Amino acid sequence: MININDLSYVYEDGRMAIEHIKLHFSCGEKVALVGPNGAGKTTLLLHLNGILCGQGSVRVGEEELDDRRVKLIRARVGLVFQSPDDQLFSATVFDDVAYGLIYQGVDKETIHERVARALEAVGMPGSQNRSPYRLSLGEKKRVALATVLCMQPEVLALDEPTAGLDPRGRRGIINLLAGLDQTLLIATHDLEMVREIFPRVVIMDAGRVVYDGPTSTALADTELLRAHGLLG
Numbered sequence: 001m002i003n004i005n006d007l008s009y010v011y012e013d014g015r016m017a018i019e020h021i022k023l024h025f026s027c028g029e030k031v032a033l034v035g036p037n038g039a040g041k042t043t044l045l046l047h048l049n050g051i052l053c054g055q056g057s058v059r060v061g062e063e064e065l066d067d068r069r070v071k072l073i074r075a076r077v078g079l080v081f082q083s084p085d086d087q088l089f090s091a092t093v094f095d096d097v098a099y100g101l102i103y104q105g106v107d108k109e110t111i112h113e114r115v116a117r118a119l120e121a122v123g124m125p126g127s128q129n130r131s132p133y134r135l136s137l138g139e140k141k142r143v144a145l146a147t148v149l150c151m152q153p154e155v156l157a158l159d160e161p162t163a164g165l166d167p168r169g170r171r172g173i174i175n176l177l178a179g180l181d182q183t184l185l186i187a188t189h190d191l192e193m194v195r196e197i198f199p200r201v202v203i204m205d206a207g208r209v210v211y212d213g214p215t216s217t218a219l220a221d222t223e224l225l226r227a228h229g230l231l232g
Contacts, residue, residue: 138169
């Protein structure tokens, strides 16, 4: 589904964000990206649908990501930001979730059907007329995910989906992610969630991949976790 080959990205100040990343993700895989702050996890996710563009290549299916194909790739790879406030900006939940479909010129009946299905899928049925600004953080995260699900992407990339949530909200997001059928890639510090629903983990540190393999093996290796900032 996704092939990343020799991908590097340098910030404007000259700092290397990610360096020579090579990864392959298959259809339907659930993979977690973990590592300390500044490891390059978010930077990597932002390359998957062209928000950032570094040296190297990103291929989704048979399509290589470039200026000509970026719209096509973004229809296939849905990105959910860490802060839902970066994704929600309209007066109502409906307007936010429907935004991408309206932009694509989808007919009104289909828009209403897909918005309703997406909100049902994230456990927010009947919330179309609510204001995003009056939702809890957990509800905002669910609606932000609905804005992406509404576009019916093949791949979902999420940045810190459980960050800042109380135990009930965290459990709701974990249950939601576990039930999704799409290829699922997340950047997270939530190792318990990783243990529960992600069979494969990629550990990043200082912009490089230092481990890629079974989650059970990685989480049992306390020396590996401690060396890369995942244990105190």
